Amino acid sequence: xxxxxxxxxxxxxxxxxxxxxxxxxxxxxxxxxxxxxxxxxxxxxxxxxxxxxxxxxxxxxxxxxxxxxxxxxxxxxxxxxxxxxxxxxxxxxxxxxxxxxxxxxxxxxxxxxxxxxxxxxxxxxxxxxxxxxxxxxxxxxxxxxxxxxxxxxxxxxxxxxxxxxxxxxxxxxxxxxxxxxx
Amino acid sequence: xxxxxxxxxxxxxxxxxxxxxxxxxxxxxxxxxxxxxxxxxxxxxxxxxxxxxxxxxxxxxxxxxxxxxxxxxxxxxxxxxxxxxxxxxxxxxxxxxxxxxxxxxxxxxxxxxxxxxxxxxxxxxxxxxxxxxxxxxxxxxxxxxxxxxxxxxxxxxxxxxxxxxxxxxxxxxxxxxxxxxxxxxxxxxxxxxxxxxxxxxxxxxxxxxxxxxxxxxxxxxxxxxxxxxxxxxxxxxxxxxxxxxxxxxxxxxxxxxxxxxxxxxxxxxxxxxxxxxxxxxxxxxxxxxxxxxxxxxxxxxxxxxxxxxxxxxxxxxxxxxxxxxxxxxxxxxxxxxxxxxxxxxxxxxxxxxxxxxxxxxxxxxxxxxxxxxxxxxxxxxxxxxxxxxxxxxxxxxxxxxxxxxxxxxxxxxxxxxxxxxxxxxxxxxxxxxxxxxxxxxxxxxxxxxxxxxxxxxxxxxxxxxxxxxxxxxxxxxxxxxxxxxxxxxxxxxxxxxxxxxxxxxxxxxxxxxxxxxxxxxxxxxxxxxxxxxxxxxxxxxxxxxxxxxxxxxxxxxxxxxxxxxxxxxxxxxxxxxxxxxxxxxxxxxxxxxxxxxxxxxxxxxxxxxxxxxxxxxxxxxxxxxxxxxxxxxxxxxxxxxxxxxxxxxxxxxxxxxxxxxxxxxxxxxxxxxxxxxxxxxxxxxxxxxxxxxxxxxxxxxxxxxxxxxxxxxxxxxxxxxxxxxxxxxxxxxxxxxxxxxxxxxxxxxxxxxxxxxxxxxxxxxxxxxxxxxxxxxxxxxxxxxxxxxxxxxxxxxxxxxxxxx
Ligand code: FES
Ligand code: FES
Numbered sequence: 004x005x006x007x008x009x010x011x012x013x014x015x016x017x018x019x020x021x022x023x024x025x026x027x028x029x030x031x032x033x034x035x036x037x038x039x040x041x042x043x044x045x046x047x048x049x050x051x052x053x054x055x056x057x058x059x060x061x062x063x064x065x066x067x068x069x070x071x072x073x074x075x076x077x078x079x080x081x082x083x084x085x086x087x088x089x090x091x092x093x094x095x096x097x098x099x100x101x102x103x104x105x106x107x108x109x110x111x112x113x114x115x116x117x118x119x120x121x122x123x124x125x126x127x128x129x130x131x132x133x134x135x136x137x138x139x140x141x142x143x144x145x146x147x148x149x150x151x152x153x154x155x156x157x158x159x160x161x162x163x164x165x166x167x168x169x170x171x172x173x174x175x176x177x178x179x180x181x182x183x184x185x
Numbered sequence: 186x187x188x189x190x191x192x193x194x195x196x197x198x199x200x201x202x203x204x205x206x207x208x209x210x211x212x213x214x215x216x217x218x219x220x221x222x223x224x225x226x227x228x229x230x231x232x233x234x235x236x237x238x239x240x241x242x243x244x245x246x247x248x249x250x251x252x253x254x255x256x257x258x259x260x261x262x263x264x265x266x267x268x269x270x271x272x273x274x275x276x277x278x279x280x281x282x283x284x285x286x287x288x289x290x291x292x293x294x295x296x297x298x299x300x301x302x303x304x305x306x307x308x309x310x311x312x313x314x315x316x317x318x319x320x321x322x323x324x325x326x327x328x329x330x331x332x333x334x335x336x337x338x339x340x341x342x343x344x345x346x347x348x349x350x351x352x353x354x355x356x357x358x359x360x361x362x363x364x365x366x367x368x369x370x371x372x373x374x375x376x377x378x379x380x381x382x383x384x385x386x387x388x389x390x391x392x393x394x395x396x397x398x399x400x401x402x403x404x405x406x407x408x409x410x411x412x413x414x415x416x417x418x419x420x421x422x423x424x425x426x427x428x429x430x431x432x433x434x435x436x437x438x439x440x441x442x443x444x445x446x447x448x449x450x451x452x453x454x455x456x457x458x459x460x461x462x463x464x465x466x467x468x469x470x471x472x473x474x475x476x477x478x479x480x481x482x483x484x485x486x487x488x489x490x491x492x493x494x495x496x497x498x499x500x501x502x503x504x505x506x507x508x509x510x511x512x513x514x515x516x517x518x519x520x521x522x523x524x525x526x527x528x529x530x531x532x533x534x535x536x537x538x539x540x541x542x543x544x545x546x547x548x549x550x551x552x553x554x555x556x557x558x559x560x561x562x563x564x565x566x567x568x569x570x571x572x573x574x575x576x577x578x579x580x581x582x583x584x585x586x587x588x589x590x591x592x593x594x595x596x597x598x599x600x601x602x603x604x605x606x607x608x609x610x611x612x613x614x615x616x617x618x619x620x621x622x623x624x625x626x627x628x629x630x631x632x633x634x635x636x637x638x639x640x641x642x643x644x645x646x647x648x649x650x651x652x653x654x655x656x657x658x659x660x661x662x663x664x665x666x667x668x669x670x671x672x673x674x675x676x677x678x679x680x681x682x683x684x685x686x687x688x689x690x691x692x693x694x695x696x697x698x699x700x701x702x703x704x705x706x707x708x709x710x711x712x713x714x715x716x717x718x719x720x721x722x723x724x725x726x727x728x729x730x731x732x733x734x735x736x737x738x739x740x741x742x743x744x745x746x747x748x749x750x751x752x753x754x755x756x757x758x759x760x761x762x763x764x765x766x767x768x769x770x771x772x773x774x775x776x777x778x779x780x781x782x783x784x785x786x787x788x789x790x791x792x793x794x795x796x797x798x799x800x801x802x803x804x805x806x807x808x809x810x811x812x813x814x815x816x817x818x819x820x821x822x823x824x825x826x827x828x829x830x831x832x833x834x835x836x837x838x839x840x841x842x843x844x845x846x847x848x849x850x851x852x853x854x855x856x857x858x859x860x861x862x863x864x865x866x867x868x869x870x871x872x873x874x875x876x877x878x879x880x881x882x883x884x885x886x887x888x889x890x891x892x893x894x895x896x897x898x899x900x901x902x903x904x905x906x907x908x909x910x911x912x913x914x915x916x917x918x919x920x921x922x923x924x925x926x927x928x929x930x931x932x933x934x935x936x937x938x939x940x941x942x943x944x945x946x947x948x949x950x951x952x953x954x955x956x957x958x959x960x961x962x963x964x965x966x967x968x969x970x971x972x973x974x975x976x977x978x979x980x981x982x983x984x985x986x987x988x989x990x
Contacts, residue, residue, distance in 0.1 A: 060428070060429075065909060073339045111244075112244040116237075116243075122706030122707065123429070123477045123478040127244060150920075150926065154918040159425075159426050162920065162926075163916075165877065165878060168915070183482050
C-alpha cells in the first residue's frame with residue numbers, strides 16, 4: 004500500500020486522446036490517497052495498477068460479474084465500471100482493508116473461509132465486499148435478502164449455496180463481535 | 186396424500202406440498218454426507234471437516250493468479266481477430282502499426298515461418314491464421330506494445346484485405362456434399378492405441394477431423410427385440426465462463442521459453458510448445474500460479490503461442506497477453522451436438538441393443554475435440570446393460586469457435602441423449618421411468634463393457650438417495666408439476682495417465698509437497714496436503730504446497746478428468762509412505778531397533794515399548810549444522826491392458842445422480858425448478874468442503890445448461906451473445922429454493938482410502954432430470970437444450986394439437 008500523500012500515476016502510458024490529466028484525493032481503506040490519473044481511467048485500473056490493490060479482481064470489465072466490487076462510501080460498486088474521478092472525496096474500501104492490521108480476519112473473511120464460500124477464489128474479493136456492504140446496511144439479513152444481494156455477482160464455481168451460508172455465518176460472527184447476541 | 190390428475194385444481198402452498206413427502210433428513214435442503222454400508226470406516230482423515238488450505242490467501246485477496254503476474258519491463262499484447270467466418274487473407278499491411286510509438290513487435294502469418302500448428306491428436310491450429318481465416322474471431326495478427334492501449338491503437342492501423350469464402354456453421358451444413366472443405370490440406374494427426382472394440386480414423390470425410398467407433402456384442406440380437414426406437418437429440422453449446430480470463434506472461438528468445446500461465450496441464454503445454462516452437466522440452470519452463478477457474482478450457486495452449494512469439498520478436502522482453510471475457514468466448518467453447526440413438530428393447534423394458542451416432546460441432550480447429558469425441562462415443566451406453574453396442578462419434582469441422590474440453594467431457598452430451606431416450610422409451614411402453622432404469626442399470630462390479638473395469642458404485646442405491654431426497658415416490662400429481670430422475674456415468678481419472686509426486690521434510694518436520702496438480706478451485710491442494718498429513722500423522726497446516734513449474738515439479742499429465750484425488754492422490758500417498766518408511770528406517774538405525782515396529786507421529790518416533798523420540802534432536806545429532814532433508818517420490822499409473830477399449834481400464838467411474846421437481850407455466854413455457862437433489866459418490870471424503878463445492882458447482886452448471894445457457898450464432902457465423910452481459914450464467918437467484926446435495930461414501934474408489942474423483946459427475950444428469958420432470962408435469966417430451974420457455978411452450982402446444990412424436 005502506498006504512503007499517504009504520495010502521488011502515483013500509471014507508468015509509461017500515453018494519455019489517450021481527449022483525456023485530461025487530473026488529480027483526485029480519496030480515502031483508501033482509511034488512508035488518504037492523492038493520485039494523478041487520466042480523466043477516463045476506471046477505478047479498477049487505478050486500484051490495481053497505481054495503488055497496488057491486486058486483491059481487487061477484474062473479469063468481465065463491464066459491470067456484470069461483480070468480481071471487481073469495492074465499497075464506495077459503504078455502497079458496493081463495480082470498480083471496472085466506475086470512473087476513478089467519481090471517487091474524489093469519497094471513502095473506498097477494498098478486500099485489502101478487511102483484515103485488521105495484525106492480520107486478524109474480519110467476520111466476513113472468517114465466515115467465507117470456514118463455510119467454503121469460495122473455490123477458485125476469483126469472485127471472492129467482490130463477494131466479500133458485497134457482503135460487508137450488505138451487513139452494514141442489514142446486520143441480520145434473511146435468506147431471501149442474501150440471495151437478492153448475492154445475485155448481483157457471478158460465481159461460476161460454487162453453486163452459491165456455500166456463499167449464502169457464508170453470509171449467514173458472517174452475520175452471526177459480526178453480531179457476536181459487536182456484542183449483539185440476537 | 187391424494188392423487189389428482191386434474192390440472193385446474195388449486196394447488197397447496199409449495200412448502201406444504203413438499204415437506205410431508207421428502208426424506209426428513211434433508212427436509213430443509215442443504216448438504217449431507219451419506220455413508221453407504223460399504224463406506225470404509227477406518228480413517229477419519231485429518232482436516233476433513235476443516236477449511237481448505239487456500240482459505241486465508243483467497244479471502245484476503247493475497248492469492249496470486251495468472252492475471253496478477255507482473256515481470257520487469259513487461260509489454261502488453263492485443264490481437265486482431267477475423268470479422269469473417271471463412272475468408273482468404275489477400276494481404277496484410279502492418280506498416281502504419283509498426284510506426285506507432287510504443288509498439289515493439291507485430292506477428293502475422295509472415296512472422297511465424299517454421300512454427301508448427303497445435304491441437305490435441307489433430308494439429309491444425311496455427312499460431313496466427315495463415316492464408317485463411319476459419320471463424321469469426323480467428324487471430325490474424327498480434328501486437329506487443331508498452332501498454333494495452335497502445336497495442337489496441339496499433340491494431341486499428343493494421344489493414345487486412347479478405348476474400349470471403351462460403352462458410353458452414355452446423356454439422357449438417359458441414360457434412361453436405363456441396364460444403365466447402367475447411368482444411369484442404371490434411372493436418373498432422375495421431376490416433377492412440379485402442380483396445381478391443383474401439384478404433385478411430387482421421388479425416389474419414391472432408392470436414393470430419395476425427396471419427397471414433399466402438400462396437401461390442403453381436404448385431405443378431407436386434408432380431409430379439411420387441412421394439413426398436415430411434416430418436417434424435419440436440420445439445421446446445423455453452424461457454425466455460427471461468428472468471429479469470431486466459432492469460433500468459435511469456436519471456437522468450439530463439440532458444441529458451443519461460444511462461445507464467447493459467448493452464449491446467451503444465452507438462453502437456455511444455456510438450457506442445459516444444460513442438461510448435463521447435464525447442465527441446467528442457468529449454469521451456471512453464472510456471473502455474475493459482476487458476477481462476479478452468480472447467481476444461483485451460484487445457485492446451487490459449488494465450489501462450491502469440492505471447493511467446495511476440496516476446497521473441499521483442500528481443501526477449503516479457504509480454505503479457507490477457508484476453509478480455511469477449512475474447513475468451515472467441516477462443517474455445519463446449520461442443521454442440523446432434524445425437525441419433527436407436528435402441529432395441531423387449532416388451533418388458535429389458536434393454537438389448539443400442540446404436541448411436543454422435544455428431545459434435547468441433548468448430549474451426551480440432552482443439553481437444555478428438556479426445557472429447559472418443560469419450561462422447563464411448564459413453565453412449567450410459568449406465569445400462571446392453572448385449573450389443575455400436576457407437577460412432579464424429580468431430581465435424583465448422584466455421585465456428587473451436588470447441589474443446591468442457592466439464593463432463595463428452596459425457597454431458599451422451600447423458601442428455603441416453604437418459605432422455607430412456608424416458609421416451611418408458612413413456613411409449615407405459616413403464617415407470619424410475620423402474621425402467623432400475624431394471625437395466627449395471628450392478629456394482631459389472632464391467633462397463635468387455636475389458637473395462639467394473640462399475641464401482643451401487644447405481645440403484647445412489648438413485649434411491651436422490652429420489653428419496655425429493656419425495657419422488659410419494660409425489661402428488663397436482664397442477665403442472667412433475668418429477669424426474671437421471672443418472673450419468675463417465676470414466677474418470679484420464680486414460681493412460683501417469684502422475685508423480687515428491688514429499689520433502691526439513692529437519693524440523695516442515696513438509697513440502699511437490700506435484701503438478703493445479704489448483705483451479707477444486708480444493709486439490711488441500712486434499713493432497715491432507716493425504717500427506719494423514720500418512721505422516723501431522724497437522725495438514727504443516728504441509729506446504731510447492732509452487733508449480735515444469736523445471737522442478739515432478740511430471741504429471743494434467744489436472745483434468747477429475748483425476749486429482751484418485752490418480753495424483755495415489756502418487757502423493759505413495760510419496761508420503763515412502764518418506765515415512767525412510768524416516769523410520771533411519772530412526773530405527775539410530776535407535777538400534779527394528780523399523781517395522783515404529784510409528785511416526787507429528788515428527789516423533791514412537792517405539793513399541795511406548796517411548797517417544799523427538800526426531801529433530803536425533804537428526805541434529807547426526808547432521809548438526811549441515812542440515813538435512815528427507816525426500817521421497819511417489820508414482821501412479823493404471824496399467825495398460827490390450828483388452829481395455831481405451832488403452833487402459835478406467836481408474837474409477839464418476840457417477841452423478843439427480844432428481845428434480847418442476848412446475849411449468851403452460852401459458853409462458855417457463856419452468857420453475859422447485860426441488861433439485863444431486864449426488865455424487867466420493868468413495869471416501871478427503872475434504873468435505875471441496876466435495877460439496879464440486880458437486881454443487883457442477884449441478885448449477887448443469888442447471889444453466891438445462892434452462893438457458895446457450896451460445897447463439899447470427900446468419901454470418903458471428904456469435905451474438907459472446908460477452909458477460911448477454912450470455913447468462915446462473916446467479917444465486919436461479920438456484921432452486923430447495924437444493925439438496927448429498928455426497929455419498931460408497932467406498933469402492935481406486936483412490937487413497939477408497940476415494941474417487943469428483944467435479945464433473947454432478948453436471949451429467951441435471952438437464953435430463955429436469956427435462957423428464959417437465960414431461961412428467963405437462964406431457965411434453967423435449968429433446969433439445971436448453972429448455973427455454975419458447976421451446977417448452979411450443980412442445981406443449983404441439984402436444985395439445987395432437988402432434989405425436
Ligand atoms: S469486472 Fe467489474 S463487474 Fe465484472
Ligand atoms: S469461486 Fe470461482 S468464481 Fe466464485
